[in-house]
Amino acid sequence: MIGTANKSLLNVTKNECICEMMKTNALLSGLNYFSTNGTCQLFYSNNNSAIIEFNSNSNFMFLNFSAISITNKPIVFLTPTITTSSTSSSSTSSSSTSSSSTSSSTSSSSTSSSTSSSSTSSSITTTINNPWICSNMTVLHEKDMFGNDIVHQQPKNYNECCNWCLSMSGCLGFVWGWPNNSNSFQQSHCWLKRTLITPTNLAQVTTAHF
Numbered sequence: 001m002i003g004t005a006n007k008s009l010l011n012v013t014k015n016e017c018i019c020e021m022m023k024t025n026a027l028l029s030g031l032n033y034f035s036t037n038g039t040c041q042l043f044y045s046n047n048n049s050a051i052i053e054f055n056s057n058s059n060f061m062f063l064n065f066s067a068i069s070i071t072n073k074p075i076v077f078l079t080p081t082i083t084t085s086s087t088s089s090s091s092t093s094s095s096s097t098s099s100s101s102t103s104s105s106t107s108s109s110s111t112s113s114s115t116s117s118s119s120t121s122s123s124i125t126t127t128i129n130n131p132w133i134c135s136n137m138t139v140l141h142e143k144d145m146f147g148n149d150i151v152h153q154q155p156k157n158y159n160e161c162c163n164w165c166l167s168m169s170g171c172l173g174f175v176w177g178w179p180n181n182s183n184s185f186q187q188s189h190c191w192l193k194r195t196l197i198t199p200t201n202l203a204q205v206t207t208a209h210f
Helices: 013-024 158-167
Strands: 008-009 026-032 039-045 083-092 104-106 112-114 120-129 138-144 149-153 173-177 189-195 200-209
Touching: 008 013, 013 026, 013 039, 112 120, 138 158, 158 173
Parallel strands: none
Antiparallel strands: 008 039, 026 039, 083 120, 104 112, 138 200, 149 189, 173 189, 173 200
8 A cells, every 4th residue: 555654563474464454443444564574554544545556466355345446557567587497307217028008108129118217307497576676686675875876766666766776887776765655755766876885774665785
């Protein structure tokens, strides 16, 4: 959800975050839960509408289906993926007298082997979707590197900020303000950094650096 959080909880589970939301008596209530750092943001409102920004890792739960009307506003995110492959193989065992009931192969020396023992090669592919990946940068949530800006601009989403830094000569990292930041100047604000310093604590921002 986008807006000013009414309450923020740290180091909680998703179920604890949902339970806190259920305790409210507001006409409209919702939450943002960040599993990477266990942060829970609660939103209460007596309005009848809310703005939700969606990405591939988002989950929605509605309590009153009869009162829901969803208007789509397309938002494009460039989601990087990591693909890892592993190959397994088994050796061939041949016998001049045995054969498989399902499939068999016969060589010129009149030997046959069962499917279960024949030489096989399989590829197992695992795809990990992580919207915070930016090249090989280290990503730190709720951390800031003050000063040493090359340039800054608002608004930009996280992927735009990442790609801007990667294309900028001399950019060693960036700081990006979350869209729901309580400070409107920091909302979706991107600062590119020419020099890296020790990060300091700052809520509702993300720092990435080489």
